Amino acid sequence: MIQKKQSHSSFSGQLGFIMAAAGSAVGLGNIWRFPYLAAKDGGGVFLIIYLVLVLTFGFTLLVNDIAIGRHTQKSPIQAYEMVKPGWGFLGRITFLVPAIIMTYYAVIGGWVLKYITIYFVGEWHAAASSNYFSSFITSPISPIIYGLIFMILTSVIVYRGVQNGIEKFSKICMPILLFMIIAIAIFSLTLKHTENGVTRTGLQGLAVYVIPDFSGMTVGKFLSVLLDAMSQLFFSLSVSMGIMVTYGSYVKKDIDLNHSINMIEIFDTLIAFLAGLMIIPSIYVFAGKSGMSSGPSLIFVSLPKVFNAMGKIGVIFGAAFFIMVAFAALTSCISVLETLVADCSEIFKAPRKKVTLILTIIYSIATVIITLGYTVFYFKLKLPNGTVGQLLDLADYLSNSVLMPITSFLSCVLIGWVVKPKLIIDEMELNGKSFKRKNIYKVMVKFVAPVIMVILFLQSTGFWQWLLRF
Numbered sequence: 001m002i003q004k005k006q007s008h009s010s011f012s013g014q015l016g017f018i019m020a021a022a023g024s025a026v027g028l029g030n031i032w033r034f035p036y037l038a039a040k041d042g043g044g045v046f047l048i049i050y051l052v053l054v055l056t057f058g059f060t061l062l063v064n065d066i067a068i069g070r071h072t073q074k075s076p077i078q079a080y081e082m083v084k085p086g087w088g089f090l091g092r093i094t095f096l097v098p099a100i101i102m103t104y105y106a107v108i109g110g111w112v113l114k115y116i117t118i119y120f121v122g123e124w125h126a127a128a129s130s131n132y133f134s135s136f137i138t139s140p141i142s143p144i145i146y147g148l149i150f151m152i153l154t155s156v157i158v159y160r161g162v163q164n165g166i167e168k169f170s171k172i173c174m175p176i177l178l179f180m181i182i183a184i185a186i187f188s189l190t191l192k193h194t195e196n197g198v199t200r201t202g203l204q205g206l207a208v209y210v211i212p213d214f215s216g217m218t219v220g221k222f223l224s225v226l227l228d229a230m231s232q233l234f235f236s237l238s239v240s241m242g243i244m245v246t247y248g249s250y251v252k253k254d255i256d257l258n259h260s261i262n263m264i265e266i267f268d269t270l271i272a273f274l275a276g277l278m279i280i281p282s283i284y285v286f287a288g289k290s291g292m293s294s295g296p297s298l299i300f301v302s303l304p305k306v307f308n309a310m311g312k313i314g315v316i317f318g319a320a321f322f323i324m325v326a327f328a329a330l331t332s333c334i335s336v337l338e339t340l341v342a343d344c345s346e347i348f349k350a351p352r353k354k355v356t357l358i359l360t361i362i363y364s365i366a367t368v369i370i371t372l373g374y375t376v377f378y379f380k381l382k383l384p385n386g387t388v389g390q391l392l393d394l395a396d397y398l399s400n401s402v403l404m405p406i407t408s409f410l411s412c413v414l415i416g417w418v419v420k421p422k423l424i425i426d427e428m429e430l431n432g433k434s435f436k437r438k439n440i441y442k443v444m445v446k447f448v449a450p451v452i453m454v455i456l457f458l459q460s461t462g463f464w465q466w467l468l469r470f
């Protein structure tokens, strides 16, 4: 009995689940990629497409993962086999995604921690220089220490358990994050800067962000906007990584899944939208339309320049921004480690605390190795999607661009064609509430989502570009 209790954790209720799942979904993707894509892909055009896709395609994948988790009450490694004997291989593929992501997530988390300290020790002017970031990540000790601190913070929360660790932390962290991002976004809209006789305002930046810009919108461009929105979306919702299956398995049977899933979608999309509201106007005011970049260079290179240009207030703005990013990254990293803990506890039939400790040791070593990918283990590799990367980029590419579309595709085939959507629909309606988007769900899971996944897979592996040449 005690054994059973130990191996089957649960969230205390609906709010805890929503906050933890939203915490996983809201991460670096919302902050460093969504605003960039919106600025690049015609502002409002991207926003509208993204919104439609969240409500159809993203929602379908989220329903799949969460309902499979709650239906089986198992972590991903066993859940798929339980849904359909013979499909255990999908659990094993899914296991690989967090196993790879976890090798590098704490490295990035460490960079964020370093940038928080910059604003407290008065180094923000230096951080505005172009090579500050590259000299930091290529320095021998400092990035390792910050990465390990982030890893340990994550482990401590996971070690405390689902209710006492993850749920409690998310319930505190997510409202603070929301409050901070709203405050920074409002401030960002009030900015004004004159350079070379040209004055740009935050409200003009807002217009760049939200007004649909159809100039130069050809069919090809529209398709590329669509692909950008789709790949962003499924990464942003943390689907296809086993995470939402794990969190779903902690949801009690009396909880209304419809409502919870709606809230997770709203939270994730709202934070992504607010991130754009905070970043696009501030970059626009100080660096113009061409100042937008994505990924690490956006938050570690472009934004520190903007904070510096703001004068004294930039210190507060910068510190608040990086604290907020740290919260977002931490709740996501927690969900990755938790998924591995749940999987490994089931594989090795071991108590979760012991598993957490062992995984902490393994991933601390991995964090060090990935950090050294910028120095000792440095190499440059041309990836099939056309980008050039080193160790961290390679791990990121394998998990996000190769494995995630495969797991999503297979889980749609499993649900849509093998076991049939009724299994999921019954799970969604378990507590008597009707599953309102049932019909959209059925069409999406059987036909649309698998096709989208094949296209995304072809695109990220370079085949799509190759096909377009003919």
Ligand code: PFF
Residues within 6 Å of the ligand: 024, 025, 026, 027, 028, 029, 030, 098, 101, 235, 236, 237, 238, 241, 243, 332, 333, 335, 336
């Ligand atoms: N959903 C997160 C984001 O948008 O940044 C991404 C993420 C979370 C990636 C958890 C990986 C992960 F394991």
